[in-house]
Amino acid sequence: MVGVTVSVLRGRGSTHNESGVGLVSDSAEVTQVTNFRKDKEEINKSIENFMYRGAFLGYDKETPDLTKMTENVTIYYYDEQNDNDKETNHNGTDSGYMGLPVVLNFTATSKFLKCSGTQTDVTLRVEECDKEDLKDIYHGTELMSYLFYMKAKASTERTFESARFKGWFVHTVSPDKVNATQTQAPDDTLCFLIRSI
Known part of the structure; x- marks a missing residue:
């Protein structure tokens, strides 16, 4: 060698x-390698769709959807284990704050929101995972599929970008359907509201 x-x-x-x-x-x-360690969690939250008020993030088997019934969600917040909170592009320039690294769990279950696929074809799914396995998430591992960057678009609106597949967001398709979409210009179809239950 x-x-x-x-x-x-x-x-x-x-x-x-x-x-x-x-x-x-x-x-x-x-390049800098970022790893993530679970820091805290917020239980009994719901994620309401911004465009279709009264429609909440839920799931049917392995498919995420929007439902009129409030689904309890636990948000796991992670600390990034690197030297700063900003991403650096391949050319070394600062590309700005990515957002808070989070994992979204349907409370009292082992079901989590996950992006899987390839950089050109990403699917949003709900999959089971052992919560203990998600205490530490290492760059380049399959567990990165469960991690999202939650970012504020306005004072109450939040977007969720896949940490593994940059540029892919949780996206509203219709009043009862969500999926992953690739975009560089986030709009209201990507926005959600965090509510306390």
């Missing part, structure tokens, strides 16, 4: 068991 460097990556506050080993060629660009 000529021209290859072995580097050990360790997030701030990590132990020797949480290190990662990476191979970097002489010509490769070194």
Whole structure:
């Protein structure tokens, strides 16, 4: 392996068991690796659709939807384990605040909202996952599919962008349907309201 460097990556506050080993060629660009650690949670929330008031985020089997019945949602908030709260583009320029890293759980279940697929074809799903597995989420792992960046569009409106598939958002299709859509210009179809139950 000529021209290859072995580097050990360790997030701030990590132990020797949480290190990662990476191979970097002489010509490769070194980028910051972000890992996430669960910080706190808010239970008994509902996520109301901004466009269709009275329609709440819910699910039917593995398909997320909008329902007239309020679904209890637990929002898990995560701390980013890196040097700053901003994303850096591949060219090193600051692209701005991404939002709060969160995981959305349907309270009292092991069902979570998740984006899966490829960067060009993302599906929004509801899947079961062991809550213990989501305590720490490491960059580049399948668990990144459960992580969303929640960002305020206005004082009460929130958008949810996939952390694994940048540029893909939870999107309102109709009064009873949500999916993932790719956009660079967020509009009201991406907005939701967090309500206390």
